[in-house]
Every structure is written in structure tokens, then in C-alpha cells.
Amino acid sequence: xxxxxxxxxxxxxxxxxxxxxxxxxxxxxxxxxxxxxxxxxxxxxxxxxxxxxxxxxxxxxxxxxxxxxxxxxxxxxxxxxxxxxxxxxxxxxxxxxxxxxxxxxxxxxxxxxxxxxxxxxxxxxxxxxxxxxxxxxxxxxxxxxxxxxxxxxxxxxxxxxxxxxxxxxxxxxxxxxxxxxxxxxxxxxxxxxxxxxxxxxxxxxxxxxxxxxxxxxxxxxxxxxxxxxxxxxxxxxxxxxxxxxxxxxxxxxxxxxxxxxxxxxxxxxxxxxxxxxxxxxxxxxxxxxxxxxxxxxxxxxxxxxxxxxx
Amino acid sequence: xxxxxxxxxxxxxxxxxxxxxxxxxxxxxxxxxxxxxxxxxxxxxxxxxxxxxxxxxxxxxxxxxxxxxxxxxxxxxxxxxxxxxxxxxxxxxxxxxxxxxxxxxxxxxxxxxxxxxxxxxxxxxxxxxxxxxxxxxxxxxxxxxxxxxxxxxxxxxxxxxxxxxxxxxxxxxxxxxxxxxxxxxxxxxxxxxxxxxxxxxxxxxxxxxxxxxxxxxxxxxxxxxxxxxxxxxxxxxxxxxxxxxxxxxxxxxxxxxxxxxxxxxxxxxxxxxxxxxxxxxxxxxxxxxxxxxxxxxxxxxxxxxxxxxxxxxxxxxxxxxxxxxxx
Amino acid sequence: xxxxxxxxxxxxxxxxxxxxxxxxxxxxxxxxxxxxxxxxxxxxxxxxxxxxxxxxxxxxxxxxxxxxxxxxxxxxxxxxxxxxxxxxxxxxxxxxxxxxxxxxxxxxxxxxxxxxxxxxxxxxxxxxxxxxxxxxxxxxxxxxxxxxxxxxxxxxxxxxxxxxxxxxxxxxxxxxxxxxxxxxxxxxxxxxxxxxxxxxxxxxxxxxxxxxxxxxxxxxxxxxxxxxxxxxxxxxxxxxxxxxxxxx
Numbered sequence: 001x002x003x004x005x006x007x008x009x010x011x012x013x014x015x016x017x018x019x020x021x022x023x024x025x026x027x028x029x030x031x032x033x034x035x036x037x038x039x040x041x042x043x044x045x046x047x048x049x050x051x052x053x054x055x056x057x058x059x060x061x062x063x064x065x066x067x068x069x070x071x072x073x074x075x076x077x078x079x080x081x082x083x084x085x086x087x088x089x090x091x092x093x094x095x096x097x098x099x100x101x102x103x104x105x106x107x108x109x110x111x112x113x114x115x116x117x118x119x120x121x122x123x124x125x126x127x128x129x130x131x132x133x134x135x136x137x138x139x140x141x142x143x144x145x146x147x148x149x150x151x152x153x154x155x156x157x158x159x160x161x162x163x164x165x166x167x168x169x170x171x172x173x174x175x176x177x178x179x180x181x182x183x184x185x186x187x188x189x190x191x192x193x194x195x196x197x198x199x200x201x202x203x204x205x206x207x208x209x210x211x212x213x214x215x216x217x218x219x220x221x222x223x224x225x226x227x228x229x230x231x232x233x234x235x236x237x238x239x240x241x242x243x244x245x246x247x248x249x250x251x252x253x254x255x256x257x258x259x260x261x262x263x264x265x266x267x268x269x270x271x272x273x274x275x276x277x278x279x280x281x282x283x284x285x286x287x288x289x290x291x292x293x294x295x296x297x298x299x300x301x302x303x304x305x306x307x308x309x310x
Numbered sequence: 311x312x313x314x315x316x317x318x319x320x321x322x323x324x325x326x327x328x329x330x331x332x333x334x335x336x337x338x339x340x341x342x343x344x345x346x347x348x349x350x351x352x353x354x355x356x357x358x359x360x361x362x363x364x365x366x367x368x369x370x371x372x373x374x375x376x377x378x379x380x381x382x383x384x385x386x387x388x389x390x391x392x393x394x395x396x397x398x399x400x401x402x403x404x405x406x407x408x409x410x411x412x413x414x415x416x417x418x419x420x421x422x423x424x425x426x427x428x429x430x431x432x433x434x435x436x437x438x439x440x441x442x443x444x445x446x447x448x449x450x451x452x453x454x455x456x457x458x459x460x461x462x463x464x465x466x467x468x469x470x471x472x473x474x475x476x477x478x479x480x481x482x483x484x485x486x487x488x489x490x491x492x493x494x495x496x497x498x499x500x501x502x503x504x505x506x507x508x509x510x511x512x513x514x515x516x517x518x519x520x521x522x523x524x525x526x527x528x529x530x531x532x533x534x535x536x537x538x539x540x541x542x543x544x545x546x547x548x549x550x551x552x553x554x555x556x557x558x559x560x561x562x563x564x565x566x567x568x569x570x571x572x573x574x575x576x577x578x579x580x581x582x583x584x585x586x587x588x589x590x591x592x593x594x595x596x597x598x599x600x601x602x603x604x605x606x607x608x609x610x611x612x613x614x615x616x617x618x619x620x621x622x623x624x625x626x627x628x629x630x631x632x633x634x635x636x637x
Numbered sequence: 638x639x640x641x642x643x644x645x646x647x648x649x650x651x652x653x654x655x656x657x658x659x660x661x662x663x664x665x666x667x668x669x670x671x672x673x674x675x676x677x678x679x680x681x682x683x684x685x686x687x688x689x690x691x692x693x694x695x696x697x698x699x700x701x702x703x704x705x706x707x708x709x710x711x712x713x714x715x716x717x718x719x720x721x722x723x724x725x726x727x728x729x730x731x732x733x734x735x736x737x738x739x740x741x742x743x744x745x746x747x748x749x750x751x752x753x754x755x756x757x758x759x760x761x762x763x764x765x766x767x768x769x770x771x772x773x774x775x776x777x778x779x780x781x782x783x784x785x786x787x788x789x790x791x792x793x794x795x796x797x798x799x800x801x802x803x804x805x806x807x808x809x810x811x812x813x814x815x816x817x818x819x820x821x822x823x824x825x826x827x828x829x830x831x832x833x834x835x836x837x838x839x840x841x842x843x844x845x846x847x848x849x850x851x852x853x854x855x856x857x858x859x860x861x862x863x864x865x866x867x868x869x870x871x872x873x874x875x876x877x878x879x880x881x882x883x884x885x
Binding site: 023024027031034042045048049052053056065068083087088091095102194195198202203206210211214215217220221222225226227235236237240 | 344404
């Protein structure tokens with residue numbers, strides 16, 4: 001067994017025993033279920049409103065417009081998942097990434113690992129691959145709950161293309177969560193204190209989710225928690241055109257929500273992405289950048305520190 | 311009459327440390343920045359509306375037509391505070407949680423708690439001092455935010471703001487202080503009670519996600535009008551009277567939706583401040599008297615929630631033996 | 638407050654967690670003006686005893702008084718009468734020595750806090766550290782500031798938990814001299830320690846705790862008379878303390 005495999009197995013075993021991780025994962029799973037319910041409930045309500053409105057149109061001899069919820073893809077039922085992955089999913093990934101290095105440091109085992117015949121790169125590989133698997137587990141959990149919901153609902157019929165899009169959506173969610181998990185590994189490896197290791201990735205996540213979109217034209221921060229409002233077009237103004245051009249390529253949360261909406265079929269017609277860089281490229285660049293940050297953090301990790309006072 | 315001099319002593323010590331603590335300063339600046347970004351982008355968006363209106367007006371006048379066909383945008387400077395309030399709801403809450411965590415970690419596990427608790431003061435006085443110190447900190451940071459917002463509104467809106475607007479901003483500052491003090495108490499309490507302060511912070515974040523984001527999010531998402539871009543009624547072009555009739559058929563659903571929303575203190579804070587500042591259209595331009603009559607329930611919820619949480623932190627005994635161990 | 642009562646007096650003082658007894662019923666009297674050395678293996682219950690006597694923990698049973706103040710019914714007065722220096726003391730890093738000391742002096746509600754802080758700094762020879770922040774201090778410097786906060790309010794009984802832990806020989810010597818001067822002013826000192834040599838040199842009486850039970854308590858004169866030398870003290874210690882440690 002290679003050193004990185006041993007480290008990965010050990011990291012995953014330690015994660016599996018942590019109550020905090022179990023709680024965060026349970027919260028995530030519960031909210032995936034909630035999002036499935038919300039999608040179903042809200043769609044049924046709009047259906048019922050439409051039925052009620054149809055009577056009125058017919059009674060008044062007016063033409064009946066088409067039902068707005070049947071216009072989109074059935075996958076759009078799960079649109080809240082985009083939001084929950086960007087909130088709880090990303091936060092869970094931060095907690096997992098943070099614990100990867102912090103657990104070793106707090107236990108005081110870093111000097112013991114550092115004195116073993118292995119390279120820092122092995123340490124980095126072990127931790128990053130453990131994160132990838134753990135976050136993969138979260139994405140798979142969301143995928144299973146989402147797929148089961150769609151399979152159970154009687155009025156929803158998915159074709160092979162839809163299933164493929166759903167799989168692509170969860171892969172995208174995995175990539176998004178991984179980005180924050182990697183930032184957390186890098187930050188906790190570099191941080192001088194336990195708190196800073198948790199705070200740095202959290203602040204990056206908060207800024208990208210709630211502040212950055214305000215700069216590129218999605219003015220209200222609470223738009224970030226509504227899958228539809230998150231896709232509002234920017235006001236027509238030179239300033240917003242300029243800010244979208246300059247800052248859009250760095251707006252990771254918007255890129256993810258845009259791609260998610262595109263895959264799940266609820267992207268408003270004709271809405272352009274923020275900035276000139278395609279959203280998928282934005283996501284890939286962020287993931288690569290955060291991967292490098294995590295790698296650098298692990299390579300430069302001070303193995304002499306450890307214990308509760310570290 | 312017990313000697314309460316320990317309370318200001320500890321609160322002032324906390325204030326001194328907070329002033330020297332670069333992290334907290336950075337966090338306050340982050341709140342100011344987030345609030346101002348929202349305010350300034352809101353102002354830009356409003357100016358864009360004004361420019362569009364003026365251009366349309368010029369065009370109509372040039373064509374010799376009446377202005378009745380285009381609606382003039384409303385110019386209420388305080389409406390621009392919406393983004394700022396939302397930033398306080400979200401980012402402000404995070405900063406308050408971290409401040410609470412730091413207030414606990416500052417004493418816990420570093421023996422200063424042992425040094426304080428072997429002094430002639432009751433344990434509740436120590437807790438009260440920490441809570442008051444936190445509330446003072448939040449009040450000061452928010453005072454900066456609101457003072458800057460007032461300046462930006464006066465200069466940027468192009469209309470200026472009057473004494474009544476300032477009063478409304480002051481009321482909002484008070485409500486914001488209460489809201490963030492409650493969140494501070496959560497961060498402080500959990501970081502003090504749980505196995506390690508970092509676990510406390512983590513659980514506080516999880517609670518923040520549920521209370522500040524998820525509960526309002528569920529309520530917001532269950533609103534049928536938010537399920538269709540532009541709103542379901544608008545898309546179906548249903549007249550107002552018919553909308554009301556249809557909505558009556560969904561009273562139970564709406565009650566559940568509202569119930570989920572109001573389980574979150576954030577929503578009460580938002581409803582109260584949106585009314586006071588006239589952000590919600592039905593309160594725009596209304597006097598404070600009728601607004602209070604309408605929204606006093608939200609205000610009382612906010613006050614009692616904050617006092618209740620503070621009381622909970624005060625009443626829970628400190629496990630000094632555990633908290634003074636190195637963690 | 639009566640001055641004829643012992644500085645520390647316990648009767649059946651106990652602490653249990655479920656089935657585990659951290660401190661067996663403890664009967665102990667320490668006279669005023671004594672320097673009491675409390676010996677014992679790791680996990681014997683020495684720190685627990687100090688935490689009980691300084692009100693940081695609640696006993697499961699028994700009674701105790703410190704400086705004539707009852708532990709159960711007169712906690713605030715008791716806190717007024719004691720000073721406490723925990724092991725590995727850490728103070729507020731971002732505050733200076735003077736600010737830290739003024740803060741703790743104010744909490745102890747002494748009238749002449751400002752003057753007293755200067756006096757204590759001079760007494761301990763740390764006036765040159767007055768305006769420096771604690772974050773930059775070595776272990777020895779922290780320990781001296783820690784001791785300053787413990788005596789700033791002129792306590793009657795001073796509790797020290799492993800005060801020599803981590804100090805170099807010079808630091809140990811300086812601490813001994815300071816404790817002797819404080820004792821000379823009438824202060825009772827209750828000191829947990831591992832260092833038998835320190836006990837032999839500084840203490841007027843000793844107690845040995847093993848697995849939560851007091852197995853020996855007498856004056857140092859008696860010990861010296863009976864055993865004759867410092868090596869003999871080690872022999873005494875080893876004879877009453879088992880050769881294995883227990884989990885703390």
C-alpha cells in the first residue's frame with residue numbers, strides 16, 4: 001500500500017467517526033429531501049393556480065395561456081438542489097477539508113507523520129483524494145435522493161438524455177463543493193490557528209456567494225438563496241456591463257448556478273452568462289486554482305507543530 | 311445590592327481587545343464593505359432607471375405625446391437600503407457569530423476564565439459582561455455602517471435625506487443591533503458550551519445556515535410567485551382582483567409557508583426594517599405610527615428573542631472545571 | 638473573618654464522577670502562614686483539590702473553608718481572600734502586562750488598584766515588562782505576570798498549581814525567593830508540585846496524595862527529623878505512592 005493510500009484510508013476512517021461530519025452530512029441529506037419536496041409542492045401549487053385561472057379565462061372568453069410549469073424540463077423540480085449544494089454542500093466540503101489537516105494537527109501527530117519515510121506530496125495526495133471521495137459521497141447521496149424522487153413522482157417521466165443531464169448536474173455539484181474543500185485544506189495547512197483555518201474558506205465562500213454577485217449586477221444578496229432570482233438579468237447600465245466584464249469571470253457561484261440551471265432546464269431564455277468567460281471554464285479554473293492552493297499548503301505544512309496549543 | 315462593577319470592567323476589557331484585534335476590525339470592515347457595495351450598486355441601478363425614464367420622457371415630449379403612458383420611477387432613497395439590510399441579515403450574522411466565538415475562546419481553555427472566576431464576582435456577572443461587550447461591539451460596528459449609508463444616501467441618491475429618514479435609519483440601527491446581538495449570543499453560548507470552541511463555531515454556522523438562510527429560503531421558494539420568472543400571476547396576466555380570489559383558495563398553504571418563514575428571527579428583522587425604511591411597497595411613504603401598529607409583532611419578537619437568548623446564556627451554569635482545561 | 642481558624646480546612650471533601658472517585662474524603666488542616674507542598678503522581682487529584690478549594694469545581698460531598706470562608710456558603714468572600722496561579726497560565730495576549738494586571742486588580746475590587754499594580758510589578762521585578770504585550774513573552778515572563786495577578790489583591794491564601802513547571806533553574810530559584818518573601822509577609826501558600834527538592838527547601842508542611850487519597854501529612858521538621866535528608870524525602874514519597882501512574 002502506498003503512503004498516500006494509507007493516509008487516505010486513515011483520513012476517511014477518522015472522518016467517518018466524527019460526529020460533526022455525520023451531523024453536517026445528515027443536514028445535507030435532509031435538505032436534499034426538503035428541496036425535492038419543495039420542488040414538488042411548489043409545482044403542484046402553480047398547477048393548481050393555473051387550473052383555477054383557467055376557469056376564469058374560460059368564463060371570460062379569453063384565450064388560455066400555456067401552463068408555465070409544464071414549459072420547462074421535469075428536472076427543474078430539483079432546482080433547489082443548486083441552492084442547497086451551494087449553501088450546505090459547499091459548507092460541508094469546507095468542514096471536511098478543514099478537518100483533514102486540523103485533526104492531525106490537534107492530535108499532535110504531524111511531527112510523527114513528518115518523521116516517517118514519505119514525501120509531503122504523498123501527504124497532499126492522501127488528503128486531497130480523501131476529500132474527493134468524501135465529497136463524492138455527499139454528491140452521490142444527493143444524486144440518489146434526487147433520482148429516487150424523480151423516479152417516484154407519477155407525473156414525471158425522464159428520458160435517457162434527462163438522466164444524463166442529472167448525472168452531469170451532480171458531477172458539477174461535486175466539482176463546486178471540491179473547490180471549497182480544497183481551499184479549506186490549503187487554508188488549514190497554512191493557518192497559524194485553528195480558527196483562521198476555518199474562517200478563511202468560509203469568508204471566501206461567503207464573498208463568492210453573497211457579495212460578488214452584487215458587484216456583477218445581481219444586486220440583492222438574498223437572490224443567492226432563490227434559484228430563480230439568482231438568474232435575474234443585470235440592470236442595463238454601463239457600470240454593470242463593465243463590472244460583469246471585469247468581475248464576471250471570477251463569479252464562481254453565479255457560474256455554477258448558471259450551468260446548473262442550464263442542465264436542469266430552468267435557465268431563462270436568452271440569459272447570457274456573466275462576463276465573457278464560459279461558466280464551465282470559470283469553474284474549472286477555480287477548481288484548478290484551489291487544487292494548487294491545497295497542494296502548496298500541504299507541501300509547505302509545518303510538521304513540527306502539533307497538539308492542542310498548536 | 312450586589313456590586314456590579316465587574317460587569318463594566320470585563321466589558322471594557324473586551325472592547326479594548328476587540329479594538330486591538332485585527333481580525334475583528336477586518337470583519338467590521340467587511341460588513342461595511344458588503345453593506346456599501348449593496349447600497350452603491352442599488353443606487354447605480356436606481357440611477358439607471360431614472361436615466362431610462364428621462365430618455366423616454368424626452369422622446370415622448372419630442373414626439374408631442376403625453377407622459378401618461380410611462381410610469382415615473384419612485385424616488386425613495388431609503389428603499390436603496392434593501393441590499394444593505396440583506397447583507398446585515400447574512401454577512402452581519404456571520405460576523406456576529408465569529409465575534410461570539412472569539413468572546414468565548416478568549417477566556418476558555420486559556421486559564422483566564424479560571425483567573426476571573428476565582429475573583430469575587432458571581433458567574434452570571436461574567437456572562438452578562440461578555441454579552442454586553444458583544445452587544446456594544448455590534449452597536450458600534452453597525453453605527454459605522456449606518457452612518458456611512460446615511461452619507462452615501464445623502465450624496466448618491468440625488469434627493470438628499472431628511473430628519474425623518476435619519477430617525478428611520480436610527481430605528482433600523484437599533485433593530486439591527488438587537489438582531490446581531492442575538493446571533494452573537496448564539497455564537498458565544500455554543501462556543502462556551504460545546505466540547506471545543508471550534509465545534510461551537512461549526513454548530514453555530516450550521517444553525518446560521520438553517521435560521522438565516524434555509525428557513526427564509528423555504529418560505530421564499532414555496533411562494534408560487536417565485537416559481538416562475540417574473541411571477542406566476544404576471545406571466546398569466548391575471549388581474550389583481552382575480553389574483554386575490556385565487557390566493558384565498560390557498561390560505562392553508564400560505565399559512566404553512568408563512569409559518570416556516572416566521573420561525574426565523576431573520577424574517578422578523580427583515581419585515582420590521584423593510585417596513586420602517588419603506589422598502590416594502592405598502593409601507594413606502596407611510597408614517598411611523600401606522601407602521602409600528604402593523605409591525606410591532608415583529609419588533610417584539612426580535613426584542614424577546616434577543617432577551618430570551620441572552621437569558622438562556624446567563625442562566626446556564628458555567629462548567630469552570632471543563633472550560634479551564636486546555637482545549 | 639477569624640484569624641485563629643486554619644488557612645485551609647477540609648472535612649470529608651469528596652469529588653466523584655459516577656463510579657469514579659477523583660478525590661476520596663479529604664480531611665486536611667493547613668495553618669496560617671504555612672507553605673504547604675502538595676505532592677502526588679500524575680492524576681492523583683492535586684489539581685482537582687486546588688480547583689475545589691478555589692471554587693472552580695463543586696464538590697460532591699464534605700465541607701471546606703479557606704481563610705475562614707465557607708466553600709459552600711461564602712464563595713464570594715472566599716474568592717476575595719485567595720489568589721490563584723494555574724499551571725501553564727495564559728493571559729490576554731493583546732493586552733500589556735500593566736493592562737492585564739489592572740484588569741484583574743479591578744475584578745478583585747481593590748481600592749488602590751493602579752498604585753498596587755505598580756507596586757507588585759516592582760516587587761516581582763517586572764516593571765520593564767509593564768508596557769509590553771503578553772504575546773511576546775517567554776514562559777518564565779508569563780509566569781511572573783501570572784504570579785503578579787495572583788497576589789495583586791493581597792490574598793491571604795495563595796494557590797499555586799505546579800508553579801515551577803517549564804521554568805529553568807534560575808526561574809525556579811527566583812520563584813522560591815518570591816514565595817519566601819510573600820510568606821514572610823504572612824501569606825499562606827498552597828503549592829502543588831512534582832519537585833521534591835523544592836518541597837524540601839521551601840515548605841513548612843507537606844501532604845502526599847495518591848489515587849485521590851491523602852496518604853501522608855506532616856510538618857517538614859517532622860519529616861526531616863524522621864528521615865534526615867532530601868533523599869529520605871524521596872524514599873518517603875516512593876513508599877506511599879505506587880509505582881504506576883493512573884490516567885488523569
